[in-house]
Amino acid sequence: MLRSTRTRAAFVAATALVVTGLGQVPAQAATDSSPAQLAGTWMTGNLNGDGLLTGAYADDKGETQTFTDYGSSVDLALSLDAVGGDAATVTRITDAIAAQVGDYTAPWGDVYAGSSAKAMTLAVSQGRDPRTFGGRDLQAQVEGRVITTGASTGRIEDLSAWGDYANSIGQAFAARALTAAGSSLADEATDYLLLQQCDAGFFRLDFTKDKAAADQTCDGASGAVDADGPDVTALVALQLAAIESPDADVTAALADAKTWLAAQQAADGGFGSTDNGANANSTGLGGWALAELGDTARATKAATWLRARQVVGACDGKLAPETGAIAYSDEALAAGRKDGIADPLDRVQWIIAGAQGLAGLASAPATSAKDKVTAPRFAKAGSKVTFTVTGLAAGERGCLSGAVGTRTLVGTGSALKAVATLKAGTRSVTLRTATATGTSSVTGTVTVLGKKKLKVSLAKKQVKRNAKVKVTVKGLARGERVTVKVRGKKVATGTANAKGVLVRTVKVGKARGVARVAVQGQYATRTGTAKIRVR
Missing domain, CATH: 2.60.40.1930 (Macroglobulin (MG2) domain)
Structure with a gap:
C-alpha cells in the first residue's frame, strides 16, 4: 500500500521551479579526469548536425536504418553534466532535445511517460522551465501520465495504441523531475517508485501488470523477480540521489540499493548480467551510482574496469581513430581492433556504451608516477632484457612498441615489466598513452652488445x-x-x-x-x- 503523503523540505510553492540534478561526481582523492574527458570528446564527435546521437538497426530486409536516438542523447547530456567540464555540449544537446521534444515524447499522437519524464529531468537539471520546454508544457504532460486514483496511484503509464511500456526507469525520472519542479504529484510518483524495490534491495524493471491489483509491490509480485543486472537499480538510485532533502524512506531505499549494488560487483570491478556478462553500460551505471552513494572504493574499481577497455589509439588497430571510445565488452574491443567500427550497426553499440559508461570513468584513479620506460644500460645479445614501465594508472592502457614488438599494457598502479630477447645494437622501447590533450610518449633505450x-x-x-x-x-x-x-x-x-x-x-x-x-x-x-x- 502507498505510504502517506509527505512534505519534503525540498518543496517550495507548487508554482516555483526548484532546479536540482545530479551534482558533480563526488570528489575523491587522486582521481584522473583524462579518461572521462577523452570519452566525452569521442562521444561529442558522434553528435549529428542537430546535436543529437544517431542510432541504427537492420530492418527485416537486412538493410541498415538510422534514427535519432533521443534517449541516449539525454543519457550523454546527464553524464557530461555529472562529470563537468563541457557545459557547452550539455547546452547543445538540451537545446536539441527541446527543439524535438514532441517527436521524442509524443510522436504520432501517443504520449510516452518514460520519455516525457526523462526529457523533463534534463530540462530541470539544466535550469530550464519544464512548463515551456521547447514550447511544450512538459510538466503537465508528465503529470497527465501519473495515475491519481486507486491501487496504482502515482504510477506512470503510456498513452499509446501500441500498449503501455512504462517501467521503473521512467518512474524514477518522473519522481526526480516532478520533485525538482515542485509538482503536487511528486510524492505519489516517488511513493510508487519505492514500492518497486524488492526486499533484496534491487528495483524491478516491470510494474505489476494489473493496475487494479491491491498489491503493487515488487515482493507482492506473482513468481520470482529477477534483477538480471544492476542497470535498473543503478538508474533508479541515480535519480533518487538527485532529490534534494530526501525523506527517511528515500534515504533508506538508497541505502538498501547501495548495499545490493556493492554485492553485484565482480572482483575485477565490472558489473554485468547473466545474459550479457560484464559490460560497459552496467559497469558505468553501477560505478556512477556507487560514487553518488559514497562508495568511492567500489566506484574506483568500476572506473578501473572501464578504463581498461577504453581505446588509446596506438596499439588498437583499426580503432586507432577512435581514441576515447569505451568498448562494450572485451569481445567488442577485440572485434573493433580487427574490423573497426565505421559500420553504423557496429558503432551504435559503442555510442550507447559511451553514453552510459562515461560518468563511471570520473572515478578513475590517478598515479603520482610519471610515464617512464627504463632498461639496463647494457644487455648481452641473445639474452632476455627486462624493460620496466611506470606511470600507468590502474586500468590505464598504454601501447608499447619497438624492441619488444607491439603490445598493450594495462596499468595496475605499480611498475610493469616487458621482457624481450634482443639482437646486438641500440634497441628502444616507446610507451604511448592517450591524454586529454593528445598522445604522450616516452622511450627507454638499451645497448645490446654482441660477441x-x-x-x-x-x-x-x-x-x-x-x-x-x-x-x-x-x-x-x-x-x-x-x-x-x-x-x-x-x-x-x-x-x-x-x-x-x-x-x-x-x-x-x-x-x-x-x-x-x-x-x-x-x-x-x-x-x-x-x-x-x-x-
Whole structure:
C-alpha cells in the first residue's frame, strides 16, 4: 500500500521551479579526469548536425536504418553534466532535445511517460522551465501520465495504441523531475517508485501488470523477480540521489540499493548480467551510482574496469581513430581492433556504451608516477632484457612498441615489466598513452652488445721488470665496463669514453718473458689480447 503523503523540505510553492540534478561526481582523492574527458570528446564527435546521437538497426530486409536516438542523447547530456567540464555540449544537446521534444515524447499522437519524464529531468537539471520546454508544457504532460486514483496511484503509464511500456526507469525520472519542479504529484510518483524495490534491495524493471491489483509491490509480485543486472537499480538510485532533502524512506531505499549494488560487483570491478556478462553500460551505471552513494572504493574499481577497455589509439588497430571510445565488452574491443567500427550497426553499440559508461570513468584513479620506460644500460645479445614501465594508472592502457614488438599494457598502479630477447645494437622501447590533450610518449633505450674481438694496443713492445705500459682498448661501446689483466691478474678497470676507447697504464710485474695482456668488455664474449716482452 502507498505510504502517506509527505512534505519534503525540498518543496517550495507548487508554482516555483526548484532546479536540482545530479551534482558533480563526488570528489575523491587522486582521481584522473583524462579518461572521462577523452570519452566525452569521442562521444561529442558522434553528435549529428542537430546535436543529437544517431542510432541504427537492420530492418527485416537486412538493410541498415538510422534514427535519432533521443534517449541516449539525454543519457550523454546527464553524464557530461555529472562529470563537468563541457557545459557547452550539455547546452547543445538540451537545446536539441527541446527543439524535438514532441517527436521524442509524443510522436504520432501517443504520449510516452518514460520519455516525457526523462526529457523533463534534463530540462530541470539544466535550469530550464519544464512548463515551456521547447514550447511544450512538459510538466503537465508528465503529470497527465501519473495515475491519481486507486491501487496504482502515482504510477506512470503510456498513452499509446501500441500498449503501455512504462517501467521503473521512467518512474524514477518522473519522481526526480516532478520533485525538482515542485509538482503536487511528486510524492505519489516517488511513493510508487519505492514500492518497486524488492526486499533484496534491487528495483524491478516491470510494474505489476494489473493496475487494479491491491498489491503493487515488487515482493507482492506473482513468481520470482529477477534483477538480471544492476542497470535498473543503478538508474533508479541515480535519480533518487538527485532529490534534494530526501525523506527517511528515500534515504533508506538508497541505502538498501547501495548495499545490493556493492554485492553485484565482480572482483575485477565490472558489473554485468547473466545474459550479457560484464559490460560497459552496467559497469558505468553501477560505478556512477556507487560514487553518488559514497562508495568511492567500489566506484574506483568500476572506473578501473572501464578504463581498461577504453581505446588509446596506438596499439588498437583499426580503432586507432577512435581514441576515447569505451568498448562494450572485451569481445567488442577485440572485434573493433580487427574490423573497426565505421559500420553504423557496429558503432551504435559503442555510442550507447559511451553514453552510459562515461560518468563511471570520473572515478578513475590517478598515479603520482610519471610515464617512464627504463632498461639496463647494457644487455648481452641473445639474452632476455627486462624493460620496466611506470606511470600507468590502474586500468590505464598504454601501447608499447619497438624492441619488444607491439603490445598493450594495462596499468595496475605499480611498475610493469616487458621482457624481450634482443639482437646486438641500440634497441628502444616507446610507451604511448592517450591524454586529454593528445598522445604522450616516452622511450627507454638499451645497448645490446654482441660477441666482439676488441682491439688492444700497447705503447711499447718490451719493458723492464716492474715497469708500466700504456694499454689502449678500442671497439668498445660508450660507457662499457672493461677489465684489464696481465698474466691473468687484474691490474685495471674502467669504462669506455664517448668514442668507445679505454686507456690505462698498468704494471707488467717482475716476471721476465712474454706477458699476455687480456682485456674483457661488459661480457665474456667481448675480449681482446696483446703481448709484451718483459726484460
